[in-house]
Amino acid sequence: MHELVRSNDLVLLGAIEALLASADLGCLIADQHISSLEGMIGAFPRRLLVREQDSRRARALLIEAGYGDELRPAPSP
Secondary structure (H helix, E strand, C coil), X not given: CEEEEEECCHHHHHHHHHHHHHCXXXXXXXXXXXXXXXXXXXXXXXXXXXXXXXXXXXXXXXXXXXXXXXXXXXXXX
């Protein structure tokens, strides 16, 4: 799995998740249940992950949609 976005903004993550789903790209939002441990204060960001083989396509889609500033650095080859 490759991390695309790390954020505390649940609305942003939901919008990106919906965008990826509309392009038939599956994703996983990791760390979303940590809020029960942190007391819902938003101290731990959630991570949006995609499969390695979908990473390039997902990155291009997010950049085209205006979410390029939210992307984590691309992995080194």
